Amino acid sequence: MATLRRLGEVPRHLLVCEKSNFGHEKSRHRHLVETHCHNYRVSFLIPECGILPKELKDLVMATGPYYFVKNLPLHELITYEFINTFVKKGSCYALTYNTNIDEDNTVALLPNGKLILSLDKDTYEETGLQGRPSQYSGRKAMKFIVSIDLMDLSFNPDSKTYERTCWSFKEKNPLKFDFLLAWHHTGAEEATMMSYFSKYQIQEHQPKVVLRTLKDLQCPGLQSSELEGQPEAACSAGQLFDWLGAVFCNVDLNNEPDSFISTYCCPQPSTVVAKAYLCTITGFILPEKILGLLEHLHYFDEPKLAPWVTLSVQGFADSPVSWRENEHGFRKGGEHLYNFVIFNNQDYWLQMAVGANDHCPP
Known part of the structure; x- marks a missing residue:
């Protein structure tokens, strides 16, 4: 019974997902980024990429001061x-x-x-x-x-x-x-x-920038058409969110039977990519800088092999607001973050997450 009580105390987390296209006249991507004002960390992951294109690297290095x-x-x-x-x-x-x-x-x-x-x-x-x-x-x-x-x-x-x-x-x-x-x-x-x-x-x-090339990374197979309201699509979006967190935290995803640290594994179906590029920027990062990165990522010409890329943004846990003027609370969590999954046909998934008590993201 003690175990059941502890499970009941796990704080609520809310993940909202939607799909659109950057070229759609009603796309909310710009408004969503502009109204999430106080950002602590920005990370993007590019599968099938070993070297960051110069224009994108220049944008990364210009996210301050x-x-x-x-x-x-x-x-x-x-x-x-x-x-x-x-x-x-x-x-x-x-x-x-x-x-x-x-x-x-x-x-x-x-x-x-x-x-x-x-x-x-x-x-x-x-x-x-x-x-x-x-x-x-x-x-x-x-x-x-x-x-x-x-x-x-x-x-x-x-x-x-x-x-x-x-x-x-x-x-x-x-x-x-x-x-x-x-x-x-x-x-x-x-x-x-x-x-x-x-x-x-x-x-x-200046923000702290960490650039890493990940080798033999097992990535989930994603299709932009999957997120269309089916129950399994929402589950897929949630699994992707968890997988990205594991990759950003450098968690071992091998799921070895003798591992006492992590038994987490990549969502299925999946494929192993020879190289993936991970960039993490930490500091006080403005929405205008994030928009510049987002614009470049969804128009990038290289690498042409990448079927999708992701851009994830974390807000300060102790900011009094999350989006716009929505009051933000901490309690047991404090998270308010969003993630774009950008496909090469200009479709994107937008995932927004908040912790206990916060209002539903806009």
Whole structure:
């Protein structure tokens, strides 16, 4: 009976799958990528590939930079100068670092100018700002969500809303956090985050890139037409998701009878490819950079032998949002991620996964 109780406590995980084509006018691939803002890791796998094409490698190496600012006062993100310099002139992203969503105060800035605060009860009451109870609070609300629209026309230095928010962050409760920051913009560069935040401890970082050639990799045989709503197709999509996780984690997939570490094996039917290329990028990675990789992967000319490729993206477990402004919770999981399976006829499968309590992906 004890075993049954433990099994019953396994957290719920939700995997949503859909099929489309990049050329279809109603394809959601761009919107899906653009609205998943805070990305920690991007991985792509190309079967029948031993060397990464130069154009794709150049894109991989250009996924940075991003910035780490230590003890940055929250009020710096709502100054009129910051809004005009970065928020209104591109896509600006920020996320608190080394904060736990289930027990700490966390903050995220979205490219649409929304500043999302997930605050504990005491901090929320001290700020005096309007918000709502977290959907994960239960009967007694212990966490609250505050959304501040930095692009709102009423949010200007002369408005009462702006004055009250500034007073709250600068005087009433001067919150400080370690932040990850990044800015995507077009046109001439008039300012840089390094110079703008020079009075604070700021560091520029480039994402960490790991390139690997996998030999004799057993890959599932996939056909784009398989994902059409049949029960077995959904199961196939779930098995593929598990298999990719095993490959990314370098799990032995031989299923040897004397193995005490892993008895997992590749879904069937399968085939062994002589070489496969795996690239993993880790850091604070912007949706615009991911879109560039996705566009190149579904138009790539080489290697011509690859029947499909995959692009997988993992969000930060402790981000207060997952997609768009959907509240994200941790509890026992914290995952929110998506995966594209890209076929050479421009069809794709899109798989989106979240953990316990999160809303269904968009």
